[in-house]
Amino acid sequence: MMTASESGVSFEETDTRHDKMHSTIEDWIDDLVADVDEAKASQQFQEWLDVQSRFHDYSHRNTLLIKLQCPEATRVAGYNTWRSEFDRHVQEGEQAIWIWAPIITKQCPECENSPSYHEQSDCDYDETSPEEWSKGLVGFKPTAVFDVSQTEGEPLPELETEAAGDADDLVPALLHAATTLDIDVRVVDAAEWEHGDAKGVCKHRTLHEGQPVVEAKARSNQADLAVTLVHEYAHALLHFDGDDEPERAKREVEAEAVAYIVGRYFNLDTSGSAFYLAAWQDDDAESIQERLGRISSTAQEIIDTVVEG
Numbered sequence: 418m419m420t421a422s423e424s425g426v427s428f429e430e431t432d433t434r435h436d437k438m439h440s441t442i443e444d445w446i447d448d449l450v451a452d453v454d455e456a457k458a459s460q461q462f463q464e465w466l467d468v469q470s471r472f473h474d475y476s477h478r479n480t481l482l483i484k485l486q487c488p489e490a491t492r493v494a495g496y497n498t499w500r501s502e503f504d505r506h507v508q509e510g511e512q513a514i515w516i517w518a519p520i521i522t523k524q525c526p527e528c529e530n531s532p533s534y535h536e537q538s539d540c541d542y543d544e545t546s547p548e549e550w551s552k553g554l555v556g557f558k559p560t561a562v563f564d565v566s567q568t569e570g571e572p573l574p575e576l577e578t579e580a581a582g583d584a585d586d587l588v589p590a591l592l593h594a595a596t597t598l599d600i601d602v603r604v605v606d607a608a609e610w611e612h613g614d615a616k617g618v619c620k621h622r623t624l625h626e627g628q629p630v631v632e633a634k635a636r637s638n639q640a641d642l643a644v645t646l647v648h649e650y651a652h653a654l655l656h657f658d659g660d661d662e663p664e665r666a667k668r669e670v671e672a673e674a675v676a677y678i679v680g681r682y683f684n685l686d687t688s689g690s691a692f693y694l695a696a697w698q699d700d701d702a703e704s705i706q707e708r709l710g711r712i713s714s715t716a717q718e719i720i721d722t723v724v725e726g
Contacts, residue, residue: 452691489613505570513561524553582685619652629653651675
């Protein structure tokens with residue numbers, strides 16, 4: 418396994434080792450912040466952002482319906498939307514994913530029904546004519562949508578987030594380190610992968626057992642597999658007891674920053690992390706630095722476990 422000195426930074430086994438590593442990690446985080454700012458300003462990211470903005474933000478209920486019918490779904494849209502917005506078309510024979518779409522129309526100020534239902538109801542409101550009523554939500558209707566995997570046509574822009582480098586020794590070391598970190602890890606063949614476009618996941622073993630389970634999709638790029646493993650290990654160490662949806666972006670920032678640091682320590686090219694973080698962050702890149710302590714300590718724990726393994 419690669420030693421600390423081979424990472425390009427010397428960390429002697431002394432009482433100051435921890436401080437030196439923390440200082441180096443601070444410098445690397447500064448580099449990452451600068452890279453994220455640069456990624457956000459790039460044409461590639463702006464084109465990707467433009468396409469993402471055209472996808473509807475579905476409600477929690479519809480998100481559950483989509484996942485129940487098509488667990489691997491990543492980006493969904495209606496039949497006509499795929500054709501008009503993205504120059505793609507639904508392939509013949511594909512089965513629709515059904516969701517509930519809101520019905521927005523003129524609404525009676527008193528009974529809150531649409532004009533047609535208002536006429537059939539017992540409501541006697543007649544102070545203003547239906548033409549003057551404001552629009553509102555009067556109900557829902559089943560609507561068909563399709564996942565990008567069910568379509569073909571013009572490719573959607575993608576962000577180059579894959580890591581690069583020599584990780585042939587690092588991947589086995591990370592798998593071995595999982596035992597010390599109290600993580601159950603599995604590398605799953607691509608043909609058996611059940612998590613769509615996700616490269617890795619961190620989940621509970623069962624509803625009643627507490628040990629986190631990390632699964633990563635097998636791939637030929639061992640450097641990218643290594644960074645995925647570290648990303649999911651960070652989730653297991655930092656976020657396993659919480660699943661607060663509003664905090665999800667912050668959790669992804671922490672996990673990817675840890676992956677960036679650990680990958681860089683072992684001489685991998687993790688510059689793609691900048692695009693990953695740019696896609697998750699709504700605020701300035703400096704928010705990464707606000708969580709430096711958690712990021713640094715988790716990265717050091719994983720590095721130490723691998724090096725000592």
